[in-house]
Amino acid sequence: MSHPDPSGAPVVDPAASAPLESLFASMALIRAFETRVAELYRDGEIPGFVHTSLGQEAVAAGVGLALRPDDYLATTHRGHGHCLAKGVDVDGMMAELFAKATGLCRGKGGSMHVADPRLGVLGANAIVGASMPLAVGAGLSSKLRRQDRVAVAFFGEGAVNQGMFHEAMNLAAIWDAPVVFVCENNVYAEFTDSRTMSRVPRVADRAAAYGIAASTVDGNDVEAVHAAAQEAVERCRVARGPFLLEAETYRSHGHYEGDAQPYKPAEESDAWGALDPLSIAEGRLLERGAGSAQRLAAVRSRARERVEAAVERARAAPPPAPEEAYEHVFHG
Amino acid sequence: MSSTAERAPRYIDAINQALAEAMAEDDTVVVIGIDVGAGEGIFRVTRGLFERFGPERVIDTPISEMGYVGAAVGAAMTGLRPIVEIMFMDFLGVCLDPIMNQAAKLPYMTAGALSVPIVFRTQTGAGRSAGAQHSQSLEAMLAHVPGLKVVMPATVTDAHDLLLAAVRDPDPVVYVENRRLYATRARLDRDPLPLGVARVAAVGEDVTVVTWGQSLRECLTAAEGGSPSLEVVDLRSLVPLDMETVLASVRKTGRLLVVHEAVQDFGAGAEIAARVADELFDDLRAPVRRLGAPAVPMPFSPDLERALLPSAVAIAAVAEKLTRES
Numbered sequence: 001m002s003h004p005d006p007s008g009a010p011v012v013d014p015a016a017s018a019p020l021e022s023l024f025a026s027m028a029l030i031r032a033f034e035t036r037v038a039e040l041y042r043d044g045e046i047p048g049f050v051h052t053s054l055g056q057e058a059v060a061a062g063v064g065l066a067l068r069p070d071d072y073l074a075t076t077h078r079g080h081g082h083c084l085a086k087g088v089d090v091d092g093m094m095a096e097l098f099a100k101a102t103g104l105c106r107g108k109g110g111s112m113h114v115a116d117p118r119l120g121v122l123g124a125n126a127i128v129g130a131s132m133p134l135a136v137g138a139g140l141s142s143k144l145r146r147q148d149r150v151a152v153a154f155f156g157e158g159a160v161n162q163g164m165f166h167e168a169m170n171l172a173a174i175w176d177a178p179v180v181f182v183c184e185n186n187v188y189a190e191f192t193d194s195r196t197m198s199r200v201p202r203v204a205d206r207a208a209a210y211g212i213a214a215s216t217v218d219g220n221d222v223e224a225v226h227a228a229a230q231e232a233v234e235r236c237r238v239a240r241g242p243f244l245l246e247a248e249t250y251r252s253h254g255h256y257e258g259d260a261q262p263y264k265p266a267e268e269s270d271a272w273g274a275l276d277p278l279s280i281a282e283g284r285l286l287e288r289g290a291g292s293a294q295r296l297a298a299v300r301s302r303a304r305e306r307v308e309a310a311v312e313r314a315r316a317a318p319p320p321a322p323e324e325a326y327e328h329v330f331h332g
Numbered sequence: 333m334s335s336t337a338e339r340a341p342r343y344i345d346a347i348n349q350a351l352a353e354a355m356a357e358d359d360t361v362v363v364i365g366i367d368v369g370a371g372e373g374i375f376r377v378t379r380g381l382f383e384r385f386g387p388e389r390v391i392d393t394p395i396s397e398m399g400y401v402g403a404a405v406g407a408a409m410t411g412l413r414p415i416v417e418i419m420f421m422d423f424l425g426v427c428l429d430p431i432m433n434q435a436a437k438l439p440y441m442t443a444g445a446l447s448v449p450i451v452f453r454t455q456t457g458a459g460r461s462a463g464a465q466h467s468q469s470l471e472a473m474l475a476h477v478p479g480l481k482v483v484m485p486a487t488v489t490d491a492h493d494l495l496l497a498a499v500r501d502p503d504p505v506v507y508v509e510n511r512r513l514y515a516t517r518a519r520l521d522r523d524p525l526p527l528g529v530a531r532v533a534a535v536g537e538d539v540t541v542v543t544w545g546q547s548l549r550e551c552l553t554a555a556e557g558g559s560p561s562l563e564v565v566d567l568r569s570l571v572p573l574d575m576e577t578v579l580a581s582v583r584k585t586g587r588l589l590v591v592h593e594a595v596q597d598f599g600a601g602a603e604i605a606a607r608v609a610d611e612l613f614d615d616l617r618a619p620v621r622r623l624g625a626p627a628v629p630m631p632f633s634p635d636l637e638r639a640l641l642p643s644a645v646a647i648a649a650v651a652e653k654l655t656r657e658s
Contacts, residue, residue: 104442108441108443109443113442115441115442116445118445122410122446123441123442123446125434130429130433130434133398133399133402133403133406134403134405134434136399136406137405137407137412138407138409138410140412141406141412142410144389144412145360166399167398167400168399168402170396170399171393171396171400174394324443327443328439328444329478330439330479330481330502331439331444331447331502332502
């Protein structure tokens with residue numbers, strides 16, 4: 001479903017789209033990273049909490065590859081995939097999850113706080129909904145400084161009942177801020193079926209209340225996500241105001257690693273399992289003769305090797321020095 | 333009142349002047365808040381700014397604190413230096429997340445990769461029958477959160493200098509005005525003290541009185557009596573906390589009284605008392621005392637309100653008792 005766009009025709013050149021091979025490679029990296037992280041967490045090598053995005057790779061890759069390196073991105077506790085798709089260094093991320101001195105945040109952020117401002121990544125965020133006002137501010141900053149950088153806020157459907165969603169949407173609308181709100185609707189808000197927590201089943205339907213254009217897309221179809229994201233991002237870049245993109249997907253794992261998920265019906269997990277975003281992309285590539293099964297297996301294998309190399313580096317790295325705890329409370 | 337005194341700026345003028353200076357010297361400085369633009373602010377603190385700097389730098393918002401304070405933090409992370417107004421300090425209750433969990437934490441959690449140069453401008457001030465939801469001094473709550481600086485200007489000069497210092501500071505700073513001081517007038521001192529340095533507002537011998545914000549006036553009035561002789565220290569900021577100036581004074585007097593308008597229980601006075609006890613136990617000639625508001629919500633009645641706020645008479649009485657205890 002798409003709300004009518006008062007500002008007219010599409011702004012995206014279809015020839016500029018990332019090829020499916022690139023989207024697949026990005027998803028393969030996220031899949032390899034998250035799969036390995038889940039194992040490492042289970043084995044006690046990674047401390048704290050870990051929330052993986054397994055099953056949701058198409059949203060991260062589809063949106064991530066629609067962004068420029070200088071575009072802003074604010075994300076959630078389930079943000080590894082978004083950061084990887086934006087180009088954040090695998091070694092720096094893995095070392096951060098291992099709480100090592102070589103981590104992107106020197107071991108002071110962790111899984112829920114990976115950030116890399118050099119790539120516009122304003123951080124994963126452990127407060128549900130907080131990515132949205134921050135992205136609105138980044139969009140405002142871009143607009144007032146006469147830049148054409150777009151800000152993306154990732155959030156789950158569990159965040160849309162927070163006041164922050166309402167306030168951020170309204171502000172982005174009145175300020176015409178270049179913000180793409182990307183709702184990953186993965187059915188569960190932590191342990192709760194989010195369909196029971198709102199009388200409005202489609203998140204995109206809420207956008208009309210703020211005068212914001214919106215659409216809902218199959219979040220497991222990476223090409224569909226990418227096309228929709230490109231459209232939304234380019235609209236923002238040419239100053240046509242914010243956009244809400246809802247991607248319907250499914251969280252394969254629990255809210256956090258170790259969550260037994262008694263609340264999920266088995267048939268539901270099975271049904272979504274048949275809609276695995278990587279399998280869909282693989283099938284499509286084979287069908288188009290764009291790659292052999294062997295070549296696609298090699299892409300997955302290279303991704304796993306890349307992640308394993310990061311794991312080895314993270315294991316070998318030192319923990320932060322004790323005095324690191326006292327640094328960076330203030331800049332001045 | 334002499335003509336010279338009439339021409340001296342008011343506290344509120346000093347804030348307005350500092351806002352204009354900050355915006356003039358750095359075009360990334362923006363003012364964001366409810367009614368701050370064409371409406372010139374609820375107390376007219378931002379008057380003239382909208383006209384001079386335009387709607388892109390003096391940005392009106394809906395009544396939506398969590399949203400616009402959060403957006404201001406996002407803007408601070410991406411190249412702007414927002415001065416974001418929280419109309420009454422009590423309204424922190426609806427927008428604490430961007431202050432406490434975002435601005436205060438992100439520079440640390442990213443090992444300094446992100447900076448959040450933002451000023452949260454707000455005001456407090458009991459004593460005007462504003463009721464329990466428009467009268468709270470919540471500075472201790474903010475000072476308790478690592479990563480926030482908290483400044484409380486008590487004078488016209490500091491209203492100006494501390495605001496400019498806060499805007500220029502690379503860190504998130506909560507700047508708390510007291511609306512009961514808005515009409516006070518004084519000439520600006522020529523040499524500004526930096527943020528983080530306390531000021532000895534009155535030199536004395538018998539009791540050190542540490543205070544900040546509006547209570548400074550009451551303490552100085554109490555000191556005018558001359559007996560006992562009070563040394564009044566205006567902290568100017570709770571974070572950074574200039575304990576050196578406090579300790580130097582208490583070493584001299586051997587007695588400490590901390591006075592604040594905020595509720596006494598679990599207040600900033602307890603922190604200062606504990607630090608002095610830690611450092612100067614052997615130098616103290618009397619127990620450390622605190623004088624703050626009792627732990628009740630601020631009532632509406634002017635009579636009740638007056639009874640709760642620390643007065644010059646009460647300060648003088650406690651100080652006098654301290655000198656008799658040693």
